Structures are given as C-alpha cells and as structure tokens.
Amino acid sequence: SSHTCVYHFKNVFYVAWMMVIGLVCTPLCLLSSGGRNVDNMRILAWLTRHVKHLLGLKYHVSGLEHLELEGSYVVISNHQSSLDVLGMLEILPDRCTAIAKKELLYAGTVGLACWLGGVVFINRQKTSDAKSVMAEAADTMLREKLRLWIFPEGTRNMMGSILPFKKGAFHLAVQAQVPIIPVVFSSYSNFYMQRERRFNSGTITMKVLPRIKTKGLTANDASTLSESAHKLMLATFREISALTPEAKGAHGE
Ligand SMILES: CCCCC/C=C\C/C=C\CCCCCCCC(=O)SCCNC(=O)CCNC(=O)[C@H](O)C(C)(C)COP(=O)(O)OP(=O)(O)OC[C@H]1O[C@@H](n2cnc3c(N)ncnc32)[C@H](O)[C@@H]1OP(=O)(O)O
Ligand SMILES: CCCCCCCC/C=C\CCCCCCCC(=O)OC[C@@H](O)COP(=O)(O)O
Numbered sequence: 321s322s323h324t325c326v327y328h329f330k331n332v333f334y335v336a337w338m339m340v341i342g343l344v345c346t347p348l349c350l351l352s353s354g355g356r357n358v359d360n361m362r363i364l365a366w367l368t369r370h371v372k373h374l375l376g377l378k379y380h381v382s383g384l385e386h387l388e389l390e391g392s393y394v395v396i397s398n399h400q401s402s403l404d405v406l407g408m409l410e411i412l413p414d415r416c417t418a419i420a421k422k423e424l425l426y427a428g429t430v431g432l433a434c435w436l437g438g439v440v441f442i443n444r445q446k447t448s449d450a451k452s453v454m455a456e457a458a459d460t461m462l463r464e465k466l467r468l469w470i471f472p473e474g475t476r477n478m479m480g481s482i483l484p485f486k487k488g489a490f491h492l493a494v495q496a497q498v499p500i501i502p503v504v505f506s507s508y509s510n511f512y513m514q515r516e517r518r519f520n521s522g523t524i525t526m527k528v529l530p531r532i533k534t535k536g537l538t539a540n541d542a543s544t545l546s547e548s549a550h551k552l553m554l555a556t557f558r559e560i561s562a563l564t565p566e567a568k569g570a571h572g573e
Pocket of ligand 2: 334335338339399401402403405421424426427428430471474475476477
C-alpha cells in the first residue's frame with residue numbers, strides 16, 4: 321500500500337541523501353580546514369539543515385540557553401534512530417563533535433564526513449580499548465576546548481523508552497571535571513512505526529535540560545550520576561512524548 325512505499329522511499333532516500341551530503345561536504349571541509357577538524361561540524365550542520373523538510377519533520381526545541389556555557393562539556397541524549405543525527409546537528413553547539421561506534425567509519429561518505437568532523441570512534445566489543453579511547457578524548461576535549469555529544473544508551477532503541485545507560489559518558493565527564501548537559505528527544509513512535517511500515521510527517525520535541533555538575537566527583541560517583549541522569553531523562557521523555565495509547569500500554573501506564 322502507499323504508506324509502505326512512502327516508508328521504504330523515505331528510508332532509502334534518507335541514507336542516500338546523507339551519502340550525497342557526505343560527498344559534497346568533503347571538498348568543503350578539506351578547503352576550509354585541510355583535514356580532520358571539529359570546526360568542520362559547522363559545515364556538516366549547515367549542509368544537513370534542510371533534510372528535515374525533505375522528510376516532513378519539524379523540530380520543536382526548548383532549553384537552548386542551557387548549552388550557552390563557557391568551555392567544555394559533555395552532551396548526553398537518548399538514541400532512537402539514525403534520524404537523531406538531524407536533531408543533533410539542528411542544535412549542535414560550536415566546537416562539538418560526537419562519540420560513535422567504529423562501524424560508522426566504514427559507512428561510505430557518511431563515515432568520511434564523521435571522520436572529517438572529528439568524531440571519536442570506539443570499539444564497543446573491546447571495553448578496555450573503548451575506555452582508553454574515551455580517556456584520551458577527555459584529555460583532548462580539555463586541551464582543545466571541545467564539547468562531546470554521547471549517546472549513553474550505546475545503541476539505538478525504538479521501544480518507546482530509554483535503555484539503561486552505559487557508564488563511559490559519566491566516567492569521561494568526571495575525569496575531565498566538566499558538566500553534563502542532558503538533551504531529550506521525544507518518542508518517534510507517533511510518526512515512525514517500523515512494524516507497520518509507516519514513516520509519516522511529524523514533530524519532534526527536543527528539550528535541553530540544565531547542566532549536571534561533576535566538580536569534585538570521582539569514578540565512584542559514575543554509577544549514581546548515570547542513574548540519576550537516566551531517571552531525569554526518562555521522566556522528561558514521558559513528559560514531552562505524544563504517546564499513542566499502545567505505546568502507553570507498553571510503558572505500563
Ligand atoms: C551524516 C551525513 C553527512 C553529513 C553528516 C556526517 C556526519 C554527521 C555528524 C556527526 C554524526 C555523529 C553521529 C554519531 C552517532 C553515533 C551514535 C553511536 O554510534 S552510539 C554507539 C556508540 N556509543 C556508545 O557506545 C556510548 C558510549 N559507550 C560507553 O560508554 C560504554 O560504557 C563503553 C565504554 C563502550 C563500555 O561498554 P560496556 O558495555 O562494557 O559498558 P559499561 O558502561 O557497563 O562499563 C563496564 C564497566 O567499565 C566501567 N567503565 C566504563 N567506562 C569507563 C571509563 N571510561 N573509565 C573507567 N571505567 C569505566 C563501568 O563503570 C563498568 O564498571 P562497573 O560496573 O564496575 O561500574
Ligand atoms: C558502504 C555503505 C554503508 C552504508 C551504511 C549507511 C549508513 C548511513 C545511514 C544513515 C545516514 C545518516 C546517519 C548518520 C549517522 C547515524 C549514526 C547511527 O545512528 O548509528 C547507529 C549507532 O548509533 C548505534 O548502532 P546500533 O543501534 O548498535 O547498531
């Protein structure tokens with residue numbers, strides 16, 4: 321039926337169009353900075369701005385003032401789909417890059433674009449490697465006055481909730497003694513339904529929350545920090561999501 325066609329078309333179009341953007345951005349990034357540089361993220365964000373219109377998506381953002389902090393910080397957000405990248409680039413602060421799984425590096429021109437934007441790649445299968453790469457990223461972040469965007473669930477999740485957080489983002493913030501700024505995306509379940517093969521137009525609410533301070537905290541506090549951030553973000557997710565009755569049922573509400 322027609323909604324199934326639209327679903328497949330939009331998904332294929334999204335990946336293909338991002339590949340084209342990845343290709344277009346490459347010479348621009350090379351000309352402007354000569355190689356891998358976090359400032360290339362501005363170019364990526366600028367080139368990607370229009371994609372939401374092509375997919376019929378709107379963003380409603382609140383709390384942007386919480387990102388207007390001096391110096392380094394870690395942004396954490398929930399992760400439902402590769403579409404999250406559009407929201408991320410919609411509000412991306414200056415000098416901010418991301419942490420991603422290393423597989424993304426091999427995703428053609430999108431991988432190249434990520435590399436040019438200074439994305440830090442981690443091997444999730446090798447926890448000890450991932451930890452040392454993230455420790456190095458904490459140093460680089462301070463030295464080069466960067467911000468890092470991390471998806472602490474560590475994987476995509478469309479179940480209408482937020483998975484328990486991995487601890488890496490919190491260790492990194494504590495090691496660097498920088499604040500954590502939570503960003504919550506509302507549920508995509510009102511416009512994107514994988515099971516029913518529906519990808520309708522829709523509005524995504526993004527809420528930036530006030531920073532969580534880490535000054536004086538140690539590695540022992542990472543678990544508590546992770547749990548309290550999760551609780552806060554899950555409450556916000558439920559508050560801002562226009563949940564369907566079925567999705568509400570899945571939450572046990
Ligand atoms: C695209 C169009 C063209 C133009 C656009 C181009 C580009 C677009 C621009 C940008 C796009 C960027 C897109 C990015 C999106 C990518 C999203 C992703 O890839 S998500 C997947 C990757 N992210 C993550 O995995 C999140 C981070 N992961 C973690 O934090 C994990 O903790 C881990 C480090 C990988 C380890 O995983 P593990 O399963 O072992 O988890 P635990 O958290 O339970 O940890 C186990 C144990 O170790 C302790 N720990 C963890 N980290 C540390 C540390 N750094 N130091 C010390 N100890 C650590 C932790 O406390 C646990 O111990 P304990 O149980 O005793 O507490
Ligand atoms: C050589 C061709 C390879 C084709 C691969 C196509 C990949 C491009 C897909 C969409 C275009 C824009 C996406 C931008 C980046 C999306 C990042 C992303 O969402 O990665 C998933 C990762 O967070 C979690 O992975 P898992 O849920 O654990 O798995």
